[in-house]
């Protein structure tokens with residue numbers, strides 16, 4: 001499977017990227033018919049699925065949790081790891097049987113996977129019952145593709161970035177916390193990462209469009225917005241309008257939504273101005289996800305991460321000093337090609353110095369078409385497993401240590417839903433992004449509640465509700 005070579009592809013300059021109004025087709029043609037949508041991968045995909053749900057609802061579809069009941073099945077796929085592909089192909093095997101019983105069933109596959117060159121053809125050849133294939137850049141066309149013909153293979157995938165659509169009618173999953181895309185794609189080209197190939201180069205939305213969206217969310221009563229992008233703190237660099245992420249963050253904070261978050265930031269783009277803005281505004285949450293990836297400067301260079309171990313530590317310490325009580329989580333990959341025991345010890349050294357609140361840890365696996373895939377994957381799988389286990393034990397210990405500091409304290413928690421810890425339990429997040437379970441009921445969901453923490457675990461806290469808070 002190959003990936004488009006972005007250096008050879010006709011990539012449009014940022015001046016050529018147009019901002020256009022989303023189509024938002026409306027029709028009764030599918031009134032009462034059911035859709036089943038399955039989302040794989042990251043938060044970006046989860047938010048894209050809110051756009052897909054909006055498109056399907058506008059055509060009259062209603063949702064179902066059971067794919068066998070559906071009149072249309074839409075898979076919003078991920079390309080970040082090989083097993084994400086396997087899951088999609090495995091599920092399509094089941095859909096194939098269903099399609100034999102229900103030939104009128106529409107099957108659509110979209111998202112990151114089809115952006116990879118060859119995948120659309122694989123789908124056409126091996127899964128000819130798939131009606132529609134769409135990419136990450138033409139989600140807006142899905143409604144038209146469904147309306148125009150649901151019984152032919154209709155391949156429409158862009159391999160390079162498309163225009164920016166405004167006025168998208170999302171069907172948001174929540175009425176109190178919302179994702180707001182501030183940019184699309186990524187220009188960093190970390191050597192192991194497939195995102196710049198599947199989502200294209202960075203295109204930032206105009207600041208005014210973002211602010212209008214946030215104002216509208218405030219009017220609708222949303223309590224939390226998360227500014228979303230692959231590399232949010234590079235925001236604006238492509239626009240050359242004189243504003244950057246620090247400017248945007250400050251303007252969003254001024255709108256007055258009680259909680260403002262952002263994800264994900266790259267250490268290389270983390271400016272002093274950003275730190276000052278986060279420190280200045282109470283409604284910018286003291287939580288930062290700051291991917292480390294490796295603690296070895298040698299491996300960071302091979303990964304194309306643009307910072308050294310020392311630079312990461314300097315940034316980390318600066319953030320901790322300027323933003324009291326901030327919690328910081330990270331991403332770490334173990335077993336990158338040529339990672340020696342000494343390199344891994346460097347990673348552990350950073351972990352021990354930073355004592356992260358939490359981390360997403362991964363074993364390296366090559367993604368075909370990325371520069372890193374050309375380096376021999378020369379770390380034995382047992383060694384990778386062992387390193388992951390060692391790392392996870394240390395990370396979990398620090399996580400528990402941080403969580404224990406909360407016991408006896410009163411914190412504000414936005415209750416987001418029912419907890420899986422029991423029928424009479426609800427859960428939500430502190431300002432520092434700690435998961436809290438409390439006894440509660442339906443009426444607590446969607447409120448910011450004051451909670452006294454009674455018990456700490458590695459991945460969550462238990463607490464008791466004290467009073468409702470209006471902020």
Ligand code: SF4
Nearest residue numbers: 186188189190193195
């Ligand atoms: S910054 Fe993130 S999304 Fe961009 S290439 Fe690097 S890892 Fe991928």
